[in-house]
Amino acid sequence: MKKIRILHIIKSLGRGGAEMLLPETLALHDQSKFEFHYIYFLPWKDQMVQAIEEQGGIVNCFEAKNNIQLIGQYPKIADYCHSHQIDLIHCHLPWAGFVGRLVHRKTRIPMVYTEHNMQERYHPVTKFLNKKSFNSQSLAVGVSEDVSQSIKNNISPSIPVRTILNGVNTQKFSRNKHDLxxxxxxxxxxxxxxxxxxxxxxxxxxxxxxxxxxxxxxxxxxxxxxxxxxxxxxxxxxxxxxxxxxxxxxxxxxxxxxxxxxxxxxxxxxxxxxxxxxxxxxxxxxxxxxxxxxxxxxxxxxxxxxxxxxxxxxxxxxxxxxxxxxxxxxxxxxxxxxxxxxxxxxxxxxxxxxxxxxxxxxxxxxxxxx
Incomplete structure (x- = not known):
């Protein structure tokens, strides 16, 4: 059976919460059914790269020094999607979302966007771009009910919005009382x-x-x-x-x-x-x-x-x-x-x-x- 190829797009692979979830979820995904690719843009924020690669992920950095350069990478990302036969794009946080939506428009590859923050807290420019482009994707995921409700209240999207709660690996994160x-x-x-x-x-x-x-x-x-x-x-x-x-x-x-x-x-x-x-x-x-x-x-x-x-x-x-x-x-x-x-x-x-x-x-x- 052909594996479903997923491409994650995220601005950096530093030690933020969204970034740290990527190797954690990869370790639990059924890799007999899915193949995972990752594109990030800030080469100096790469702390998660090794952990992802150790779990079998394929990681590429498309270097961008600022958000304008990041958006300018969308043709290169579209070419990557075609050459690697990507079946679905999964973007995290707004600027990755913006570039992913351009790729989605160009390629028509389905796109999932995970929102980790409340819309009310974004910079006005980010809020404006998010609202204008939000329907150019297949599904929006909120990491909490509050986040999903914020999307609905501020954007009123025509695409589906679903809550998938963040999780933690409870086996890995278990207290060792002897470790002093x-x-x-x-x-x-x-x-x-x-x-x-x-x-x-x-x-x-x-x-x-x-x-x-x-x-x-x-x-x-x-x-x-x-x-x-x-x-x-x-x-x-x-x-x-x-x-x-x-x-x-x-x-x-x-x-x-x-x-x-x-x-x-x-x-x-x-x-x-x-x-x-x-x-x-x-x-x-x-x-x-x-x-x-x-x-x-x-x-x-x-x-x-x-x-x-x-x-x-x-x-x-x-x-x-x-x-x-x-x-x-x-x-x-x-x-x-x-x-x-x-x-x-x-x-x-x-x-x-x-x-x-x-x-x-x-x-x-x-x-x-x-």
Whole structure:
């Protein structure tokens, strides 16, 4: 039987949530039925390339230094589709979506577009281009009900919109209580509370506010508390200035980008997010799978995952300062901390597994490639 050839198009293969899902889902796809190709455009953001190739994916970089050059690659992508007999194109995030829609118009190859963010949060130019071109594809996928509803409210597309919830590999992301490597490396005492975050340093993540919450908690608590932040991004210099301003150099550890986040999750007791908006963050699902207690704002798709007081603790986006009180309630009630750590993992196992996500994607591929 001829395999269905899928071409993923994405702007970069760095360590963003959408990018990290590609090798994770590839590992679970039925490669006796599907063959997977990948095109990206930013050669300096290639951290996921090796992981994809190790899982059998075929990766090509069509270099583009800016979004205009990226769009200009569409004839080359169309030629690639013809020469490799691509059956379906799957694009992720707006600029990949724009170029994919041009390829779809030129080749008539079916195209699926996954939206990871709320339309309201995009730059006006991005919103305009998205709305104008959105119907030049076969299917739109929202990673949460909030994201799908945002598409319907802002674009009113004539094409179908389907929600396929993000998932996590719960077998891979499983806590190893004996792994103390990160705590030992950074001289964090075994009994200290570690509040963590894995994130790209973008404005919507509100890491400066995260640091303010941490500082207020540390100043009012008698417990030994450390912060552990894994990631990097465009706001790094600004964030480090805030660390200096708040005098947190000794208590908040920045690890930079990490290929393997498992030992860092192992070191965390609590995973805190202070985001102003989200689609459905992969790092949140990974933290829950790793039995980190969740304390977060109720941004976007987060509230579809975390049920307050059942799977974690939440505050309204605009009341982010209240995160400090929710953290304090866990630090002073260790049985409740343990209860929420176990509940977090149970939640993703039952509702947000990568296996379910991959199965739903394959159903869409089969349906729209026919």
């Amino acid at each position: 490597s990160v705590r030992e490396h950074y001289n964090i005492p075994e009994n200290a509370i570690v509040i963590g975050l894995v994130s790209v340093f973008r404005f919507q993540k509100r890491i400066k506010e995260w640091l303010q919450v941490f500082r207020n908690l540390k100043n009012s608590s008698s417990e030994e508390i450390f912060g552990l932040i894994v990631g990097a991004g465009p706001l790094e210099e600004e964030i480090m200035q805030e660390v200096e301003r708040l005098n947190l150099r000794e208590s908040v550890i920045f690890t930079g980008l990490q290929e393997n986040t498992l030992p860092y999750f192992n070191a965390m007791d609590i995973f805190m997010m202070s985001s102003s908006f989200e689609g459905l963050p992969i790092a949140l699902l990974e933290a829950m799978s790793m039995e980190c207690a969740i304390v977060t704002t109720n941004a976007g798709g987060i509230k579809e995952v975390v049920r307050d007081e059942k799977d974690g603790l939440m505050v309204p986006v605009e009341e982010w300062e209240e995160l400090k009180e929710r953290l304090q309630s866990l630090i002073t009630d260790r049985p409740k901390l343990t209860e929420l750590q176990k509940a977090a993992r149970e939640r993703v196992i039952t509702e947000f597994s990568l296996q379910v996500m991959t199965k739903n994607l394959e159903q869409a591929y089969m349906e729209f490639s026919e």
